[in-house]
Amino acid sequence: MNDDELNRQLRAMVDGAAAPLSQAEVVLRASSPVRKSRRDWHLTTHRLIVVAVAAVIVVVFFVPLPSLSLFNRLSHTGLSSEQSSTATIPTGWVPVTLGDARISVPASWWVLYNSPDCPRGKEPGEVLVNPTPTACSMPLPGDVPKNVIELDSFHGKHYGHLKVINGITVYWSGGNVYEVPLLGISIGITGPLGERVLNTLTRLPGPTVTTPAGWVPVAYGDAQISVPSDWTVEYEQACWSWRAPGTVEVGPGGNGYCPSNGGRAVPVVALGPRPALVKVTSGPRESVNGLTLIRYFHNAAETSYFVPSLDVTLTLMGEGAQRVIHTLTNSPRTVALAPGPAPTVPSSWQKVNLAGIDFSTPADWHILRTAYSEGIGGPCPPEGIAFRTTSVTLSTDVKPLSFVSCSAPDRNLPKEPHNGIQIDQGAPNELIVPLAKKCLKLHGLITCPEGYPYSILVLRVTVPGRSTPAIVSIGLAGNGMIARTILYSLHPTGTNTSPVPTASQHEINALVSMEERASVQPFIATYRISQPVKGGWRTSTVFVAQRSRLILMNRDSTSLAKSRYEFEAVLSFNKAEASGTPEGLYTCTRLNTSVAWNCGDVGPGMTGSMLLSDYEPAFLAEEVRGLAQLSPPVRYPLARTVEGKELACLRFGSGALACLAANGMVAYFSTSVAFDNGFTGTVTLLSYSSHVPANAFALPGKPQPGK
């Protein structure tokens, strides 16, 4: 590089590093109240305030009241404490869930899932969860309204007056229907207890994704919003666009002084860093989805919020922009980088290695090995936004990508971010924009988050004994748990040990006996099967059972034989299943796991459609290997007596049973399972977790009897 070229590049580097200041910005900064108050503080006053704040912190931290103790809050959650579930279940009530939403109803009410029928008005109350759309007649004037709750997927059509229930924004959309964009549901309430049931609405603990159907998540830093998929998305633009039907501007840039080339009626939403000019500490505060927003600017055309817990600014302009605010939530990045225990890597995942780093990914991810340096998230700008495919890319970066044809689209539509991972072995100096967040030490690796605050987590990973760090890019999609699992699977080559189970058998037993016996929460259980094969053992996860429905007991008896067996077990890769209800047996089949279920209601007395025989459950169990089938002891002989109580059991294979008590799973009976090849295997409980959102494994949707 000659002198002239060096001088030119120095100029470009410095001038490109910081945008020019405007006089208005300087004057605004000088006149900000925060600055003035800071300047006017007397030293003694300052010291007194520091002492007072320290005293308050000490008091709050160690105050013995659990509801106030900061220590208690910090020690119980790794995520924003604002987002935790706050509603409690009234005594004598039971929870009903749909997705991440939970309401509570009296234990004596009827709960009907996937009903193809209209509400029947059963006394004392009725809950319809995910009902099949049906035109139902309205109650006649003068009819006594009965307690009916309909818990349905998000309609997303109407927005009206809002109220906040347990930190969740709820919209009244007319009649007796409420929309909850955060949870992707709608709730219809009638009857004298309807309002009280609505007030029990809460969100199940854990990270959630709240993107309505047909919308696409857009992330910046710790924040995520969702916008309609036909909006234009732009990143780090100096001047914002006003493109119909809407535009979302992401990242730094855009000062609002650029000339508008569109009508102000077009909604424009900007998600970016905290205000550069003024430190926002005061202003009207609003609560959206449990997050506190400070409105620091507002006029007829524009409203700007600062979200302290996410450290972002959200600006809304034009008609229709306001609806986006209600999709604001934590980004998958916060889940991936949240403090807390490392997630367990599923045993089915594949192990990959490059640049002295071992890591794990889902087994079905395609591995692409390349010598070319393709950039992060693809060679075409904008770079580092999101992965467009789910894959594993291992790049040694020894060859530059010589020519790439990148056509500039007329406008960029937001694209669904994908999971994935890319490791770049070379050229780490391309990234010199650290995010100034703490580095993580993972199994001896030093991993430092780098730039690109969007849907790719870019890490500079330093491996002990290697002079050159590698760049590890992990896609951030969904609820961030896959990214977190991949992140925590990173370790130096050769130091890995066998996967650690979620919990030891002792811990599982303790969990089951101490927690689930006293709870009727949904749970999920994963079983692993070890099958002897030629040359060793093959271990695979064969069974994922989920109780997404709650057990409702008759009030006059706790006998399981008299209970209404409203269990439901769903196997992620099942192609057939059956479930019992007070009305009879539902049987459902599907050709493969990517198509909808086809279900039939056998009905009492063997009437109605019948896909499978309701009196041949053993036939059903054996036809579909791994079938999770609840066997009520009255109808089917799959029951065990444990501690003097007769339990219903899940059966799979030809001899394995997992038995359930009315208040949770209490026993698993491991028996040999016969395989087609004549071998037998051993089934063991791999993991057990409560508080899992319902239907997590029931893709692509809940069975819909009658459809």
Place this chain on the structure above:
Amino acid sequence: MVSVSRTGATTKCPDQLAPETRTTTSNEEAFTAFFIEQETRLRRALVAAYGGERGREAAAEALAFAWEHWDRVARMDKPLAYLFRVGQSRTRKHRTPVIFAHAENDAEAFEPGLAPAVKTLSINQRTAVVLVCGFGWTLREVAELTGTKIPTVQKHLDRGLANLRHALGERTNER
């Protein structure tokens, strides 16, 4: 030095105005003229020393200070050097890393290894190299800015250039 204010009026730099002229010019107009003249120089100097993030923040703080205390700043012989120190001290607690982001277009692109190489220089060396080589400042101007003597700046410049060449050479060889 002469510049044109936003109102179109031809304006002299504040430090070159006669006292009687200052009294006849409103504070706002005078500050505007000063801002137009010195903002770029001050920003470049602070960015050269502390990187994009802190440098811009320091420039904004310093100019805000100038606005607040214009009566005092306007009478200074070397307001730029004074504000350079203000920017340094007002952002001292930030301790942000030295960052030089990539340019967005090819015309302003620079060698990927340049920013890491510049980061290896000391603040004094970096300031001297960038301002003298990159922006054509004289040694005297840099010396006034940093409150040092011309030979000192010369020494920083020589060592800085040598170190920069060395760092660039190493990075080139690594490839």
